[in-house]
Amino acid sequence: MIDPKIIREHIDVLEKALAQRQAAFDTAKLREIDEKRRSLIVETEKLKNEKNVLSNEIAKLKKSGADASGQIEYQRSLGQRIEACARDLRAAEEEWEQLALVIPNIPDSSVPVGTSDEDNAVVKTWGEKPAFDFAPKAHWDLGEDLDILDPKRAVKITGSRFALYKSQGAMLERALINFMLDLHVREHGYTEVLPPFMVNRTSMTGTGQLPKFEEELFHLDGVDYFLIPTAEVPVTNIHADEILKEDELPIKYVSYTPCFRKEAGAHGKDTRGLTRLHQFNKVELVKFAHPDNSFDELEGLTLDAEDVLKRLNIHYRVSALCTGDLGFSSAKTYDIEVWLPGQEIYREISSCSCFTDFQARRAKIRFRRQGGKTELVHTLNGSGLAIGRTVMAVMENYQDADGTINVPEALKPYMHGLDRITRL
């Protein structure tokens, strides 16, 4: 949620942000409800004050044995007026909240202005596309030839957009999870957490998935829980409703979880291989940062994620998303896109964002500044990295002409010394 003060005092800032994001939103309506809401607050509180004062009088009268029936009678009518007023207030507040919760975050001034992913700005490239003296294959072909991916049986077990890894394929996935966790814990200073894979509605609202994107989420039958679409949700909510100490910031967590997404609206898109699944694994980086340096922390977090690909020695580039492509809660996002020679495309493998105080306001994550004032922290997160897509990248970049796959040097300790994936 954005700062309500912006709605009152700098509506132009919000309107500009909405326009840049190409988001349609009725700001006039929001202002109108905000004013109505506040005048109702004043009115009900005035009545309540009157009631409280009178209550004390009644208590005193009763104590001294005097008659208070007149006051009690008046008190009764006051109660009815308060109730009516409070009802209006509740309605106004609900209406206000419904609107406020679907306003996206305001992009940082450094974010390039644009309308679609074509306007994203490549800010960095690392490494080079590998040269092959044969035609490199896509990972889905390699996977089936090596018998390490079995998409047909995955469909049988569940349905489309699920994967079944086998043998050295499953081991590669597991190796990457451990490799990434170790890297971020031991060299980048993150604390490992393993959170619940289901969360309640409050947590989903805290990070911004709800109320706007419910159709993207798997909801459980019988309890009001959702499968997490990313570890961002449970991990960011670790500190929901808390007041942190200024000197413990930034707090850095790394977490492996599976992620569950409906991928509604992606019908027929990326149907082959590991690209777009209803369930995939991811190692996620989450930071709770001081507002004074949160954008520096974003640079650092992105570098931490990039480091995975550097260690694996795989070519990638980094783009700053433009205003039109920015996610709902984000103020600034870098996408890391990995090169996939078998498909001859760059594919997003990590998305690193600074949410400023947008999530913190919803989830009530604060800290106490030197001098005593509480203030909202800034939250950040990024994939470090998506595991399935990293498997793809390893397979396609490390393939040989005979269809086998070299194991990257950095992964060998995690593959028990195996240096080549072959058909068993």
Next chain:
RNA sequence: GGAGAGGUGACCGAGUAGGCCGAAGGUGCUCGCCUGCUAAGCGAGUGUACGGUGAAAGCUGUACCCAGGGUUCAAAUCCCUGCCUCUCCGCCA
């Protein structure tokens, strides 16, 4: 799942014949004093949210004693529901 107990401020812990309780007391923390170090001692302060007012400091109102309802002129205190915690039993990886 069955039976019982309970959920009060950063923490511990008073507060049940309803009003004077945002809440005693203690610990912790902050600031000041004192003590040749350390410990102790003395004094003051120390919740959050949303409003009003103000340039600001501040002043002020309302709400919050797990959450949501209810009874009452009035609820931390009474009633109902939910959630959570603990103990015992059952079941189970």
